[in-house]
Every structure is written in C-alpha cells, then in structure tokens.
Amino acid sequence: MKNILVTGGTGFIGSHTCVKLIENDYNVIIMDNLSNSKAETVDKIEQITGKRPLFYKADMLDTSAVEKIFQENDIFAVIHFAGLKAVGESVQKPLEYYSNNLTGTLNILSSMKKHGCEKIVFSSSATVYGIDNKAPYTEDMPTSATNPYGYTKVMIEQILHDLTIADADFSVVALRYFNPIGAHKSGLIGEDPNGIPNNLVPYIAQVACGKLDHLRVFGNDYDTPDGTGVRDYIHVSDLASGHIAALKYSECNKGFRPINLGTGKGSSVLEVVKAYEKACGKEIPVEITPRRAGDIATSFADTKLAEEILHWKAEAGIDEMCADSWNFTLKNL
Secondary structure (H helix, E strand, O other), X not given: OOEEEEEOXXXXXXXXXXXXXXXXXXXXXXXXXXXXXXXXXXXXXXXXXXXXXXXXXXXXXXXXXXXXXXXXXXXXXXXXXXXXXXXXXXXXXXXXXXXXXXXXXXXXXXXXXXXXXXXXXXXXXXXXXOOOOOOOEOOOOOOEOOOHHXXXXXXXXXXXXXXXXXXXXXXXXXXXXXXXXXXXXXXOOEOOOOOOOOOHHHHHHHHHOOOOOOEEEEOOOOOOOXXXXXXXXXXXHHHHHHHHHHHHHXXXXXXXXXXXXOOOOOEEHHXXXXXXXXXXXXXXXXXXXXXXXXXXXXXXXXXXXXXXXXXXXXXXXXXXXXXXXXXXXXXXO
C-alpha cells in the first residue's frame, strides 16, 4: 500500500480526503498542528473507515518535525492542505500568513526532494483568479489576488511550477477549489472551525442551532438574480473524490497542472440560506450589511478540464450539501 502524507489532514477538507484515501486502499499519514482542528478527528476517521491513520502532531514550520516524518515513512506522495486560510485575518496579519504558508510549503518540498518523493497534490483556491477575470473561470486565465491569503496560493503555485521546470521528475496537481460545504454522510466529520466561522455555511449552521443570532449578508446590490453574491458550492465529499482522481493522474503525468474543482454553476447567498432553511426546518434571520472590500459578484468554475483529464465530476446539489451540513451540526451540538 502506498503511503500518502496529508498535511492539514484533520481539517475540514483534509479529513474527508483521508477517508476517501483509506477507502481507495492508500495508507494515510496525517501531519497537523491542530491550530484549526481537533485531534479527535483521527478517531472519527478510524470510526468511519475501520482503519486508523498514523498521526503526527507537527507544524510545517518545524523543519526537524517535517524531516522526521519523511525519515520514518516511505512517502509515495503528498496532499498538501496545511495553511492559514482566513481572508480577513490575512489582511490583518500578512507577515504571519506569508511566513506560515510559504515557508511551511518550502519546508515540505525540501524534504520531499531530499527523500525522492516527487508527487504532490496542492490545495489551491479559486481566489487565484482575482477580480479581473470573468466567470466561468478556466485554468489558462492569468492569476492574481486581492489579499495576502490569496497571494500565498498564487505564489505557491508559482513555486510549484518553477520546481517542475527545474526537476522534470516532479508531478504537481494544483487543485483550485471553489466553495466546499456539506459533511460526511455519517455526520461524524464536517466543518467545525475553532471560534466564529469565516465561511458561510458553518455560520448559517451556528445560527440554525442557536449559537449565533443571525446571519450577516455582505451586500444585496450585486448584478446577480437576487443581488447577493453567487458562488460555486461543492460538496466536500465530491471534492475529496477529486483528490483521489488527481493523485492517480499524478502517478502517470509529470509537470505542473492546475485544475478547477467545482460544480460549474453558482448559487447565491440567499439561495444557500433557503436550502439550509429547508434542511433544518427553521427560518434563518438575515441582516443585510454593506459589501466587503474585494468581494466579487459571481464566481464559478469551468469544469471541463477536470472531467476530461481526471474523469471526475461533482454529483451533489445544494440541497444535499445543506442537509448533510445540518446532519453533522445536529450530531455535534
């Protein structure tokens, strides 16, 4: 069985990907510093799959800890999720974001190169399309960003591209996610951020279960059907399946390849609210507030490349995503 190192493997997307990896007969090794996740997630992955991943509590800024993992395990490939990811916080703490996300990634790549591990699937983001491109986004569009978090994704993609130019044996797939929501069907794992959520659906979930009073919607005067921002929401389990497809692609293809993972269509904030109200059977109180700087009206993926070369396509709709999120919320109150 091939050993796959999953950095940030106890996080929202990481944990679901670990489940899919184990279900596809990979041997999973998790590295996570637990800054925005919980150690019990390892137990839940074992509960779902019947197999316990090897877990290292380690920070990617700690070069000796990263090196120890590579020394102790024959790593076939890396799926790299670890990183700070709150857009607003990145504007307040740019040095922390650049230091953590860039230096941490360089540490992992250095150990990979040293130990002959030449396959990596990188957790990138649709934020690399910036504000000047028009949806649907295609992988050949120029990249840019509007905040330090986004620029760390742009810069890491550039680092990975340059690495494949310098070392022709490297295989890099940069998966540009859109908006992952939902939870595992078991309700055991889902999006459970520490503190007040930064993302829409976990925030709605906390309103639905009474932890928060209402949802603030930033702007209702965009050029969209109902005036609220439109985004491409994708079920986290579909997204996790995309990583398996990307890993298999990396086994047969070298070089740098960015690929969108989305549904190819958008839902507005208010459409998501309605779907969540349907799932939980409650009204979600909404307050309309001014637009946030840097937000765009519409963002959704062109998914043709993923279908063509990964043979992957998202399956779940917005109602199913919200129902699974609510199921997770109820089981983890």
